[in-house]
Amino acid sequence: MKLTDLVALASFFSTLSILSIGGSNSVVPEMARHAVREQHWLTSxxxxxxFAIxxxxxxxSNLIVAMIGYKVAGIAGAVVAQAAMMVxxxxxMILVARVWQRTSASGWHIALERALGPIAVGLILASGCIIAENAGFSYRGYAAVSLCTLLFWRTKLNPLPVLAGAGFLGWTGLI
Structure with missing residues (x-):
């Protein structure tokens, strides 16, 4: 473990922390780009x-941060990365919540609230695409994910049997 590794982890994940609109999964593409392509901490x-684990x-939900930190600098790396992502x-959030409550009826508040929803959805969709790309999905894999997404979105179907079925199809090589 090197101090420079801990500083790199703290610097990177604290920046991602501020950018993670919609949760840490919204910054997975940047996490992948930095950890795989720039720093070579992990292969794709x-x-x-x-990510799957x-x-x-x-x-x-941001346990991936600790796992990357652990890979880079052991237990200290996991702690530093996780703290940098959360603090x-x-x-x-504490600062914004104070202002947010006082301005809940203002026009800019309502406009910002409506704008952040699609941004969060887009960032999370980009995360899914990056993970699928790194997992080596085929067109059949993308089709299976799209079908499962539609099923979960449009029905009240229990996801466990669907995920088990998709896992079985992936295990057999059919998707």
Whole structure:
């Protein structure tokens, strides 16, 4: 573990923290670009694996941050990366919440609220595309994800059987 690695992790993830509109999954494309292409902390396949594990494991949705930090600088890296991802956004949220409550009826508040929804959805959609690309999806894989998304969006279907079925099809190589 080097001090420069810890500083790099803190600098990168604290910046991402402030940009993570809609949650940490909205900055996964930038996380992948930086961790895989710029810093070479992970390969693209390893990034996809780490993302999958972090989403399946219990805990915060940004567990991927700690896993990347661990890969770079062990336990200290995991702690620094996770703190850098959570503290700046948390402090910003506290400050913004005070203003947000006082201005809830103003026109700019309503306009900003309406604008942030599509931005968050777009960022999360970009994250899904990056993860699919790093996982080596085929066109059949994209079709399966699209079908599952439509099923979850338009029905009240329990996702577990659908995910189990999609997992089985992926395991058999059909998608």
């Amino acid at each position: 396949n390893a990034f996809a694996d780490v 972090s989403q399946a494991a219990p805990g915060p 700046p956004a948390g402090l910003l």
